[in-house]
Amino acid sequence: MATLTPTLTLVSTDLSDDELNFSVTDSLTVTAPHIATARTSVTTTGANNIIQPATDGQTYYVYVKHTGLDAGGSAVSTTLGIELTGDVVIGKLAAGEFMFMPVGGHSLGVQLQSSGGTIVAEYAYFTKG
Amino acid sequence: MATTTATVSITSADLMPGMPLAINASSQLMQTGTTTGLELMDMGAGKLTEASAADALHEALGTADTANWVYICNTSTNDEQYIKVGIHDTIIGNLGAGEWLWMPWNMGTADNEINIEAETSGSVTYEYAIFKSTYTLPAKT
Numbered sequence: 229m230a231t232l233t234p235t236l237t238l239v240s241t242d243l244s245d246d247e248l249n250f251s252v253t254d255s256l257t258v259t260a261p262h263i264a265t266a267r268t269s270v271t272t273t274g275a276n277n278i279i280q281p282a283t284d285g286q287t288y289y290v291y292v293k294h295t296g297l298d299a300g301g302s303a304v305s306t307t308l309g310i311e312l313t314g315d316v317v318i319g320k321l322a323a324g325e326f327m328f329m330p331v332g333g334h335s336l337g338v339q340l341q342s343s344g345g346t347i348v349a350e351y352a353y354f355t356k357g
Numbered sequence: 358m359a360t361t362t363a364t365v366s367i368t369s370a371d372l373m374p375g376m377p378l379a380i381n382a383s384s385q386l387m388q389t390g391t392t393t394g395l396e397l398m399d400m401g402a403g404k405l406t407e408a409s410a411a412d413a414l415h416e417a418l419g420t421a422d423t424a425n426w427v428y429i430c431n432t433s434t435n436d437e438q439y440i441k442v443g444i445h446d447t448i449i450g451n452l453g454a455g456e457w458l459w460m461p462w463n464m465g466t467a468d469n470e471i472n473i474e475a476e477t478s479g480s481v482t483y484e485y486a487i488f489k490s491t492y493t494l495p496a497k498t
Contacts, residue, residue: 230372236428236459238486240361243398248361250486252430254455258369264378287451291367293382305390310461316447319461322389322424326382328365329458330450333441352367352380356453 229357232256232289234328256289257357265291265352269299274311274341280331280353282313287332287356292340292349296323299346308349309341330356359394361386361488363426363459388490389424389463395488402432402484405440405475412473415487417445419467423490427471430457432482440481441474451476452483462487 235253261281270277280288294308307320310327313336320343321327331338331353340349367380386395405412418425431440431452440452445468452458462471475481 230369232367232369232372232378234457235366235368236457237364237366238361238428239364240359243359243361243394243396248398252428252457254457256456258372262372264369264372265380287453291365291380312447312449318444318447318449320422320463321461322387324384325461326363326365326384327458327460328367329442329460330452330456332450333448350382354372 229257229259232258232354258289258354259357260355262354263352264354265350267348267350270308270340270342270347270349272342272344274309274315274339277340278313278337279340279351280338282335282337283332284335287330289354289356290331290338291326291328291352292321293326294321294323295348295350297348299348304345304347306342306344306347308347309343311339311341312336313339359396361394365459386426386488387424389422395424395490397489397492398486400486402482404480404482405473406480407475407478410474411443413470414473414485415471417467417470418489418492420491422463425462425490426488427462428457428459428486429473430484431455432484438477438479438481440483441476443472445469
Protein backbone atom coordinates (compact mmCIF):
# COMPACT_ATOMS: atom_id res chain seq x y z
CA MET A 229 0.00 0.00 0.00
CA ALA A 230 1.09 3.54 -0.72
CA THR A 231 -0.35 7.01 -0.31
CA LEU A 232 -1.24 9.13 -3.32
CA THR A 233 -2.00 12.81 -2.89
CA PRO A 234 -3.88 14.41 -5.79
CA THR A 235 -4.56 18.14 -5.70
CA LEU A 236 -6.67 20.18 -8.10
CA THR A 237 -6.47 23.96 -8.24
CA LEU A 238 -8.79 26.20 -10.23
CA VAL A 239 -7.89 29.86 -10.55
CA SER A 240 -9.42 32.78 -12.43
CA THR A 241 -9.29 36.49 -11.81
CA ASP A 242 -11.84 37.46 -14.43
CA LEU A 243 -14.41 34.69 -14.74
CA SER A 244 -16.65 36.73 -12.47
CA ASP A 245 -16.41 39.79 -10.24
CA ASP A 246 -15.30 37.50 -7.44
CA GLU A 247 -11.94 35.88 -7.90
CA LEU A 248 -11.95 32.12 -8.28
CA ASN A 249 -9.19 30.52 -6.26
CA PHE A 250 -10.12 27.00 -5.35
CA SER A 251 -8.11 23.98 -4.31
CA VAL A 252 -9.07 20.47 -3.28
CA THR A 253 -6.81 17.66 -2.20
CA ASP A 254 -7.18 14.12 -0.97
CA SER A 255 -5.13 11.30 0.43
CA LEU A 256 -5.69 8.05 -1.45
CA THR A 257 -4.52 4.59 -0.48
CA VAL A 258 -3.31 2.77 -3.59
CA THR A 259 -1.82 -0.59 -4.36
CA ALA A 260 -0.46 -2.59 -7.28
CA PRO A 261 -0.85 -2.66 -10.17
CA HIS A 262 -0.03 0.87 -11.16
CA ILE A 263 1.68 2.78 -13.94
CA ALA A 264 3.25 6.08 -13.01
CA THR A 265 3.86 7.56 -15.45
CA ALA A 266 4.13 6.56 -19.09
CA ARG A 267 3.82 8.02 -22.55
CA THR A 268 2.26 6.36 -25.54
CA SER A 269 1.71 7.28 -29.15
CA VAL A 270 -2.03 7.08 -29.64
CA THR A 271 -3.51 6.15 -32.99
CA THR A 272 -7.00 6.47 -34.40
CA THR A 273 -8.05 3.00 -33.28
CA GLY A 274 -9.00 3.05 -29.61
CA ALA A 275 -8.79 -0.72 -29.18
CA ASN A 276 -5.08 -0.49 -29.98
CA ASN A 277 -4.45 2.04 -27.22
CA ILE A 278 -5.74 0.50 -24.00
CA ILE A 279 -3.98 2.19 -21.08
CA GLN A 280 -5.85 0.72 -18.15
CA PRO A 281 -6.92 -2.92 -17.80
CA ALA A 282 -10.54 -3.87 -17.40
CA THR A 283 -11.85 -3.38 -13.92
CA ASP A 284 -12.73 -6.47 -11.92
CA GLY A 285 -14.51 -4.96 -8.96
CA GLN A 286 -11.71 -2.50 -8.18
CA THR A 287 -11.43 1.21 -8.87
CA TYR A 288 -8.57 2.75 -10.79
CA TYR A 289 -7.56 6.39 -10.49
CA VAL A 290 -6.65 7.47 -14.01
CA TYR A 291 -4.66 10.49 -15.16
CA VAL A 292 -4.32 11.40 -18.85
CA LYS A 293 -2.70 14.39 -20.52
CA HIS A 294 -2.63 15.38 -24.19
CA THR A 295 0.98 16.47 -24.72
CA GLY A 296 0.19 18.45 -27.85
CA LEU A 297 2.72 16.44 -29.86
CA ASP A 298 2.54 13.66 -32.39
CA ALA A 299 4.79 10.62 -32.57
CA GLY A 300 7.32 12.61 -34.59
CA GLY A 301 7.48 15.41 -32.05
CA SER A 302 5.52 17.93 -34.11
CA ALA A 303 2.76 20.04 -32.60
CA VAL A 304 -0.78 18.78 -33.23
CA SER A 305 -4.23 20.26 -32.74
CA THR A 306 -6.16 17.02 -33.02
CA THR A 307 -8.19 15.84 -30.02
CA LEU A 308 -7.52 12.87 -27.78
CA GLY A 309 -10.60 10.78 -27.09
CA ILE A 310 -10.98 9.20 -23.65
CA GLU A 311 -13.03 6.04 -23.92
CA LEU A 312 -14.05 2.98 -22.01
CA THR A 313 -13.14 -0.17 -23.89
CA GLY A 314 -15.72 -0.99 -26.52
CA ASP A 315 -15.49 2.56 -27.87
CA VAL A 316 -17.67 4.13 -25.17
CA VAL A 317 -16.73 7.79 -25.35
CA ILE A 318 -16.29 9.70 -22.10
CA GLY A 319 -14.75 12.92 -23.38
CA LYS A 320 -12.02 14.55 -25.40
CA LEU A 321 -8.84 16.42 -24.53
CA ALA A 322 -7.37 19.21 -26.62
CA ALA A 323 -3.64 19.83 -26.74
CA GLY A 324 -2.26 20.50 -23.27
CA GLU A 325 -5.39 19.44 -21.40
CA PHE A 326 -5.51 16.76 -18.70
CA MET A 327 -8.01 14.80 -16.62
CA PHE A 328 -8.01 12.79 -13.41
CA MET A 329 -10.89 10.56 -12.39
CA PRO A 330 -11.81 7.25 -10.80
CA VAL A 331 -12.84 4.46 -13.16
CA GLY A 332 -14.85 1.49 -11.91
CA GLY A 333 -18.28 0.12 -11.21
CA HIS A 334 -18.18 -1.90 -14.43
CA SER A 335 -15.85 -4.35 -16.15
CA LEU A 336 -14.28 -2.05 -18.72
CA GLY A 337 -10.83 -0.64 -19.29
CA VAL A 338 -9.78 2.77 -20.56
CA GLN A 339 -8.54 3.39 -24.07
CA LEU A 340 -7.39 6.46 -25.96
CA GLN A 341 -8.12 7.42 -29.52
CA SER A 342 -6.72 10.18 -31.71
CA SER A 343 -9.10 12.15 -33.92
CA GLY A 344 -6.43 12.10 -36.63
CA GLY A 345 -2.83 10.99 -36.99
CA THR A 346 -0.94 10.23 -33.80
CA ILE A 347 -0.97 11.98 -30.44
CA VAL A 348 1.52 11.40 -27.66
CA ALA A 349 -0.41 10.98 -24.42
CA GLU A 350 0.99 10.95 -20.93
CA TYR A 351 -0.91 8.72 -18.55
CA ALA A 352 -0.89 7.01 -15.20
CA TYR A 353 -3.22 4.76 -13.30
CA PHE A 354 -3.31 3.62 -9.70
CA THR A 355 -5.37 0.84 -8.14
CA LYS A 356 -7.48 1.87 -5.17
CA GLY A 357 -6.29 0.03 -2.08
CA MET B 358 -12.58 36.83 -22.17
CA ALA B 359 -12.12 34.84 -19.00
CA THR B 360 -8.89 33.09 -18.20
CA THR B 361 -9.32 30.08 -15.95
CA THR B 362 -6.40 27.83 -15.16
CA ALA B 363 -6.69 24.27 -13.93
CA THR B 364 -3.67 22.68 -12.29
CA VAL B 365 -3.23 19.16 -11.01
CA SER B 366 -0.54 17.76 -8.80
CA ILE B 367 -0.30 14.05 -8.03
CA THR B 368 2.40 13.06 -5.58
CA SER B 369 3.49 10.05 -3.62
CA ALA B 370 6.52 9.51 -1.44
CA ASP B 371 6.15 5.76 -1.06
CA LEU B 372 4.65 4.41 -4.28
CA MET B 373 8.05 3.48 -5.68
CA PRO B 374 10.99 2.96 -3.32
CA GLY B 375 13.60 5.67 -3.69
CA MET B 376 11.68 7.42 -6.43
CA PRO B 377 9.07 9.95 -5.28
CA LEU B 378 6.20 10.48 -7.69
CA ALA B 379 5.42 14.02 -8.81
CA ILE B 380 3.02 14.57 -11.68
CA ASN B 381 2.17 18.17 -12.50
CA ALA B 382 0.03 19.54 -15.29
CA SER B 383 -1.67 22.84 -15.98
CA SER B 384 -3.97 24.12 -18.71
CA GLN B 385 -6.28 26.99 -19.46
CA LEU B 386 -9.94 26.23 -20.05
CA MET B 387 -10.63 27.19 -23.65
CA GLN B 388 -13.61 27.03 -25.91
CA THR B 389 -13.24 24.34 -28.55
CA GLY B 390 -10.47 25.05 -31.02
CA THR B 391 -10.03 28.65 -29.93
CA THR B 392 -7.99 30.79 -27.60
CA THR B 393 -11.15 32.14 -26.02
CA GLY B 394 -11.66 31.08 -22.43
CA LEU B 395 -14.74 29.41 -21.06
CA GLU B 396 -16.99 32.06 -19.57
CA LEU B 397 -19.83 30.10 -18.01
CA MET B 398 -19.53 28.38 -14.67
CA ASP B 399 -21.97 26.62 -12.38
CA MET B 400 -20.88 25.83 -8.86
CA GLY B 401 -22.82 24.31 -6.04
CA ALA B 402 -23.15 21.72 -3.32
CA GLY B 403 -25.85 19.34 -2.26
CA LYS B 404 -26.86 16.09 -0.65
CA LEU B 405 -27.78 12.81 -2.26
CA THR B 406 -29.74 9.94 -0.80
CA GLU B 407 -29.79 6.39 -2.02
CA ALA B 408 -33.54 6.59 -2.34
CA SER B 409 -33.30 9.38 -4.90
CA ALA B 410 -31.48 7.05 -7.37
CA ALA B 411 -29.50 8.77 -10.13
CA ASP B 412 -29.93 12.52 -10.43
CA ALA B 413 -28.83 14.72 -13.29
CA LEU B 414 -26.14 17.08 -12.07
CA HIS B 415 -26.49 18.95 -15.33
CA GLU B 416 -28.73 18.32 -18.30
CA ALA B 417 -27.14 17.46 -21.63
CA LEU B 418 -25.84 20.48 -23.50
CA GLY B 419 -26.75 18.99 -26.87
CA THR B 420 -24.02 20.85 -28.69
CA ALA B 421 -21.54 18.60 -30.44
CA ASP B 422 -17.92 18.61 -29.38
CA THR B 423 -17.95 21.71 -27.23
CA ALA B 424 -15.35 21.98 -24.51
CA ASN B 425 -16.81 21.69 -21.03
CA TRP B 426 -15.22 20.62 -17.76
CA VAL B 427 -16.65 18.93 -14.72
CA TYR B 428 -15.37 18.89 -11.16
CA ILE B 429 -17.18 16.73 -8.61
CA CYS B 430 -16.13 15.96 -5.07
CA ASN B 431 -17.71 13.56 -2.61
CA THR B 432 -17.39 15.67 0.53
CA SER B 433 -18.64 12.98 2.85
CA THR B 434 -16.27 11.86 5.60
CA ASN B 435 -17.94 8.48 5.92
CA ASP B 436 -15.74 5.92 4.16
CA GLU B 437 -18.75 3.76 3.40
CA GLN B 438 -20.43 6.46 1.34
CA TYR B 439 -19.62 6.80 -2.31
CA ILE B 440 -21.12 8.46 -5.36
CA LYS B 441 -21.57 6.74 -8.68
CA VAL B 442 -20.84 9.13 -11.56
CA GLY B 443 -22.14 8.57 -15.07
CA ILE B 444 -22.84 10.11 -18.43
CA HIS B 445 -26.39 9.04 -19.27
CA ASP B 446 -26.30 5.20 -19.19
CA THR B 447 -22.50 4.95 -19.01
CA ILE B 448 -21.07 4.47 -15.54
CA ILE B 449 -17.68 6.12 -15.31
CA GLY B 450 -16.64 5.39 -11.77
CA ASN B 451 -17.26 5.71 -8.07
CA LEU B 452 -16.14 8.64 -5.95
CA GLY B 453 -15.29 7.56 -2.44
CA ALA B 454 -15.44 9.84 0.58
CA GLY B 455 -13.21 12.85 0.02
CA GLU B 456 -12.42 11.89 -3.57
CA TRP B 457 -12.75 14.26 -6.52
CA LEU B 458 -12.63 14.09 -10.31
CA TRP B 459 -11.75 16.52 -13.08
CA MET B 460 -12.90 15.44 -16.50
CA PRO B 461 -13.83 16.80 -19.91
CA TRP B 462 -17.48 16.69 -20.86
CA ASN B 463 -18.07 17.30 -24.52
CA MET B 464 -20.76 14.88 -25.47
CA GLY B 465 -22.80 16.18 -28.34
CA THR B 466 -26.04 14.31 -28.16
CA ALA B 467 -29.04 15.64 -26.33
CA ASP B 468 -29.31 12.84 -23.79
CA ASN B 469 -25.77 12.75 -22.41
CA GLU B 470 -26.42 14.34 -19.07
CA ILE B 471 -23.98 14.10 -16.19
CA ASN B 472 -25.57 12.09 -13.41
CA ILE B 473 -24.66 11.19 -9.86
CA GLU B 474 -26.07 8.62 -7.49
CA ALA B 475 -25.51 7.86 -3.82
CA GLU B 476 -24.74 4.22 -3.20
CA THR B 477 -25.20 3.98 0.53
CA SER B 478 -27.83 4.91 3.01
CA GLY B 479 -27.96 8.30 4.62
CA SER B 480 -27.12 11.63 3.04
CA VAL B 481 -23.98 11.89 0.93
CA THR B 482 -22.74 15.45 0.51
CA TYR B 483 -21.04 16.67 -2.64
CA GLU B 484 -19.82 19.80 -4.35
CA TYR B 485 -19.34 20.48 -8.01
CA ALA B 486 -18.32 23.00 -10.65
CA ILE B 487 -19.08 22.88 -14.35
CA PHE B 488 -17.31 25.16 -16.82
CA LYS B 489 -19.20 25.49 -20.10
CA SER B 490 -18.75 26.82 -23.59
CA THR B 491 -22.36 27.55 -24.24
CA TYR B 492 -25.71 27.20 -22.59
CA THR B 493 -29.20 27.87 -23.80
CA LEU B 494 -31.73 28.73 -21.18
CA PRO B 495 -34.67 26.33 -21.15
CA ALA B 496 -37.92 27.60 -22.54
CA LYS B 497 -40.55 28.77 -20.10
CA THR B 498 -43.33 26.36 -19.29
